[in-house]
Amino acid sequence: MSMPLELLSFEEVAEIKRSPKTIDIFSVPEMAPAYKLSYFNITALGEPIRFLLSYGGIEFEDCRIEHENWPQHKPNMPFGQMPVLEHNGKKAHQSLAICKYLAKQVKLVGNDDWEDLEIDAAAFTVNDLRQFIARYHYETDEKEKEKNKGILFNEKLPYYLERLDNIAKENNGHLAVGRLTWADLYFVSLLDYLNHMAQTDIIANHHNLIAVKNNVLGLPTIKEWIEKRPKTSV
Numbered sequence: 001m002s003m004p005l006e007l008l009s010f011e012e013v014a015e016i017k018r019s020p021k022t023i024d025i026f027s028v029p030e031m032a033p034a035y036k037l038s039y040f041n042i043t044a045l046g047e048p049i050r051f052l053l054s055y056g057g058i059e060f061e062d063c064r065i066e067h068e069n070w071p072q073h074k075p076n077m078p079f080g081q082m083p084v085l086e087h088n089g090k091k092a093h094q095s096l097a098i099c100k101y102l103a104k105q106v107k108l109v110g111n112d113d114w115e116d117l118e119i120d121a122a123a124f125t126v127n128d129l130r131q132f133i134a135r136y137h138y139e140t141d142e143k144e145k146e147k148n149k150g151i152l153f154n155e156k157l158p159y160y161l162e163r164l165d166n167i168a169k170e171n172n173g174h175l176a177v178g179r180l181t182w183a184d185l186y187f188v189s190l191l192d193y194l195n196h197m198a199q200t201d202i203i204a205n206h207h208n209l210i211a212v213k214n215n216v217l218g219l220p221t222i223k224e225w226i227e228k229r230p231k232t233s234v
């Protein structure tokens, strides 16, 4: 607490006035970002969350856990998995739930409940597609993998991509409600991962989905994030 000036001697007051205390801006401790995202050092399920935070200019601690250190962190996660978003001392899990929360924060949601339903349906469909591709990619039994490959490339990919492409056409280069929403960011942020797992550019022949991709990658805050994000293999 500072001393009232009238209780100080003339000399002491004079000394204080000669050397006024100034705030040294370089010594002010930086505030920790309000959000911390924990995920592996890859894009995959963490990237939609990183895209949404970046889109909204929300500062976040991008905590990337190396696989060899995962066993010591796993017990601290709500359901033993990541991504996990921390805010105000609380931990949230489930990437889609986190995306929906952030989408509200950055205003990439619908104007009414029905629009939200359409946006959710688009994003959840992309998530279904991700799971079909992952089923093939992560299969270790060679015979099973071959079977999954047939199902993926002959059935699931053409079926899903054709429909998603039609939706993108009807919505002017977006996946729902004719404008940019979190479903677009969700899809585009996962694309590298989906292509990596399928070992091909899955949207190469789907021009309306390419438009969705270009719309998202053209956003200045997303461009900035992609330039500065750590370069990883996936």
Ligand SMILES: N[C@@H](CCC(=O)N[C@@H](CS)C(=O)NCC(=O)O)C(=O)O
Binding pocket: 044, 045, 074, 080, 081, 082, 083, 093, 094, 095, 096
């Ligand atoms: N449904 C969850 C799935 C989370 C999930 O599968 N996380 C994986 C990484 S992508 C994980 O933490 N794996 C490590 C483990 O289960 O020990 C979500 O969408 O967040």
